[in-house]
Amino acid sequence: MKILNKNYINGSWVDWNGDMADVHEAANGDVIARVPMSDPGQMELAIAAAHAAFEAWSESSVEQRVNVLGQLHAGLKQRAPEIAEAVSREVGMPLKLATAIQAGLPATVTKTYTDMLPEFPFVEQSGNSEVQYAPVGVVGCITPWNYPLHQIILKVVPAIAAGCTVVLKPSEIAPQAAFILADILDETDLPAGVFNMVCGAGQTVGETLIRHPDVRMLSFTGSTRTGHAIAHAAADDFKRIALEMGGKSASVVLSDADLEAAVKGTVSNCLLNSGQTCTALTRLLVPADRHDEACKLAAAAAARMTPGNPLDEATRLGPLASAQQRDRVVDYIRLGVAEGATLVAGGPDAPEGLDKGYFVQATVFGNVDPNSTIAQEEIFGPVLCVIPYSDEAEALRTANGTAYGLSGAVWSADQEKAKAFAAKLRTGQVTVNGGGFNPLAPFGGFGHSGIGREFGKWGLEEFLEVRSLQL
Ligand code: NAD
Numbered sequence: 439m440k441i442l443n444k445n446y447i448n449g450s451w452v453d454w455n456g457d458m459a460d461v462h463e464a465a466n467g468d469v470i471a472r473v474p475m476s477d478p479g480q481m482e483l484a485i486a487a488a489h490a491a492f493e494a495w496s497e498s499s500v501e502q503r504v505n506v507l508g509q510l511h512a513g514l515k516q517r518a519p520e521i522a523e524a525v526s527r528e529v530g531m532p533l534k535l536a537t538a539i540q541a542g543l544p545a546t547v548t549k550t551y552t553d554m555l556p557e558f559p560f561v562e563q564s565g566n567s568e569v570q571y572a573p574v575g576v577v578g579c580i581t582p583w584n585y586p587l588h589q590i591i592l593k594v595v596p597a598i599a600a601g602c603t604v605v606l607k608p609s610e611i612a613p614q615a616a617f618i619l620a621d622i623l624d625e626t627d628l629p630a631g632v633f634n635m636v637c638g639a640g641q642t643v644g645e646t647l648i649r650h651p652d653v654r655m656l657s658f659t660g661s662t663r664t665g666h667a668i669a670h671a672a673a674d675d676f677k678r679i680a681l682e683m684g685g686k687s688a689s690v691v692l693s694d695a696d697l698e699a700a701v702k703g704t705v706s707n708c709l710l711n712s713g714q715t716c717t718a719l720t721r722l723l724v725p726a727d728r729h730d731e732a733c734k735l736a737a738a739a740a741a742r743m744t745p746g747n748p749l750d751e752a753t754r755l756g757p758l759a760s761a762q763q764r765d766r767v768v769d770y771i772r773l774g775v776a777e778g779a780t781l782v783a784g785g786p787d788a789p790e791g792l793d794k795g796y797f798v799q800a801t802v803f804g805n806v807d808p809n810s811t812i813a814q815e816e817i818f819g820p821v822l823c824v825i826p827y828s829d830e831a832e833a834l835r836t837a838n839g840t841a842y843g844l845s846g847a848v849w850s851a852d853q854e855k856a857k858a859f860a861a862k863l864r865t866g867q868v869t870v871n872g873g874g875f876n877p878l879a880p881f882g883g884f885g886h887s888g889i890g891r892e893f894g895k896w897g898l899e900e901f902l903e904v905r906s907l908q909l
Contacts, residue, residue, distance in 0.1 A: 440471040442613070445480050445637060446620035448487035449630025454480065459610050459639075464530030464757040465747045465795040471528075473613045476638035481605070481646040484634035488576040488603040489652040491631025496573045496601040498629075500555050503599055506628045507552040510595070513622030514545040521587060524614035526748045529583060530756035530796065531711050533749050540615065544591040546877055551599045551898065558898065566909050571902040573601035574678055575654030578647040580640070580668070582660040583612035583759050584714040584818075589682075590616060592892045593657040598632060600901035605653070606635045607644050609660075611760055613637050640664065651675060655901065658682070659716075662816075662842075662886050669889075680890030680900045682716065682882060684816040685844030688837035689719040691732070692830065692850040692859065697724070700849035701732055703872045705739035705822060707847070709800055712758055713767075713820040716887075717845035717867070721806075721813060723833050726826040733804040733824050737783035740800035740822070745789040755789075757796040758819060764796035767819030771801055774812040779803040779823070808836040816842070830859070838864045843884025845869075866891070 443458065444451040454474040461471035474480070514521070518541035526536040562569040579593040586609060597604050608616035620635045636643050648656055648671040658668050659682040672679045689704040691697060707719045724732040748756035758764045771786045784801030798819050806813050806823040813823050827833040837846060847869040850856035860868040866882045882891040890900050 439469060440614070442471055442473045442617050442637075445474060445476055445484065446624070446633070446635040447480070447484045448634065449624070451624075452480070452483070461528055461611070461613065462760065463527045463795075464759055465527070465749075467761070467795055471614055473610065474637045475610070476636050476643050478642060478646040480638070481607075481636050481643040482650075484605045484636045485576065485647070485650050485652055487631035487634050488605050491629060492576055492603045495603055495629060495632045498601060502627075503601070504552055504555050506626050507548055507555070507595065507599060509626035510622060511545055511548040511552060513625060514541065514548060517618055517622060518542070518545070521615050521618055523749070524618065525586060525612065526756075528612045528614060529586065529711070529714070529759045530748050532753050532756050534751070535711060536748070539585055540587045543877070544587050547591050547893070548595050550877055550894070551595050554895065554898065555599055558895065564906070567906040568909055569904060569906050571899075572905055574901050574903055575602060576652055577602045577604050577655045577657055577901060578650075578653045579604055579606045580644055580647065580656065580658045580660065581606070581608050583609035584711060584716070586612040587615035587619065589659045590619060592897065593659075594619070594633065596898045597657065597901045598628070600898055602655070602901050603632045604634065605647060606633070607640075607647055608635065608637060610637060610639060648672065649675075654678065655680070657900070665888070680892070681888045682890075682892060683886065683888045684818075684842060685716050685718065685883065685887050686721060686814065686816055686840045686842045687717060687719050687845040687847070687865065688721045688723055688863075689847040690723045690833050690837050690849070690859065691725070691728070692848065692855065693725045694851040694855075695849035696851065697728055697732060698735055699872065701735040702739050703849075704847065705736050708822045709740065709743050709755060709820045712756055712798065714759060714763070714818050719845070719847050720817065720822060721837075722822055722824045723827050723836055724824060726828055729804065729824065729826040733780075733782045733802065736802045736822060736824060740783045740802050743800045743820075745792055745797055745799070755800055755820060757792075758798055759796065761796055763818065764798055767798050767817055767821065770812055770815070770817045770819065771798075771821060774803050774806070774810075774821070777807065777810045777812060779806045779810065779812060782824070784820070808839060814840055834859070834862055841886040844887035847872075
């Protein structure tokens, strides 16, 4: 077991002798690490350090920032196996996925900003004005457990690249990668106080961070409920906010689409990381006359998602991250049955032989009423709702008929038709016929899914104020 009784403040590890929280291995419930449940005093120290470091870092050269990001990139690559294993154990993510998304993607994102920085126009001419981009100030970064390091990197790297200083409060459920990140940054030339990390509960250190007057921006990923609390706290002090929150994304299969490819693509997306993905395509919208065939295909695809220990190579479906999350998802599955949806695959019982740990079966519901709770609320588990529609107008109304607006997918034999439909979806990103991921494209939500964008130049601009000099 790892005892991580320290926070990273002002360029050093500061010992913590107070309350600690257990970090559990998702596959068996064993305690694998203990981390600080810090008090507000620790957070105050971190904010003071970030505040003191801001002026000098805001004036640092692009070369200085590129040098640090390059060192971070090298460190992430070097420690990739350690990061992947830690996340795989605490989140339940299959090791191969953790290697790609928790170690590979953070390194890629860091590289994109390292490459972008020398080209970014921090000063532009507009008529007789010089337009300048200035860092926002001290940024509070608050992150969740589902893709822990990826979500941290998407905030910390562009914030530092923009010239901001940072206080990170990682999720107390999956904190180990944040400690590794702090360790890596400690080895770089980053000046003391530019990056700080305090581990603890949202209700204590999180609250201190979101209410502190010296923090000028809050960059948050997590639930819509917490995002709401953060937006309220920020409004009191006119802090800038960037919120990445939940989703209930629709995968719309148009009548001319290759149904098998569409269902396969949707199921593997929906069940990625056992459904603990904000962009998960959790609603599969199919023409009514192809509903039964779609359900059969979805059940077959779900059956191919072998459940098991995430460290085993054969595992495609790991456990959920916590007992609480498992119970929440099982309650939704029971509710789906009670609401009258047809259980096509899976169900509320743990997968056979996997009673220890936080496992849930890959579950598919058919004939789901688009207004029912399981079709409206984010379940954040391996649950797909198949919803029949009668015509494209109804499909569009249903797809746009939730409070969320994060992601979506459209499938059609005619790419232009799919693009035209995609343009009507009220979401931040849409995959057309299974199109690939691009780390330079903007990512974020409409409606209750969020405010602001991450990735690419849009992710950097979130951390910059604009000012003009009239000449
Ligand atoms: P959560 O909102 O419970 O917690 C997220 C973070 O906020 C944690 O670090 C937590 O300690 C902190 N927090 C909680 N209350 C706080 C408060 N009052 N003040 C300050 N900080 C507080 O979310 P979670 O359970 O960790 O993550 C799952 C949720 O995150 C899902 O709803 C999912 O959709 C969402 N999510 C969204 C995205 C996205 O990019 N849109 C990505 C991943 C996860």
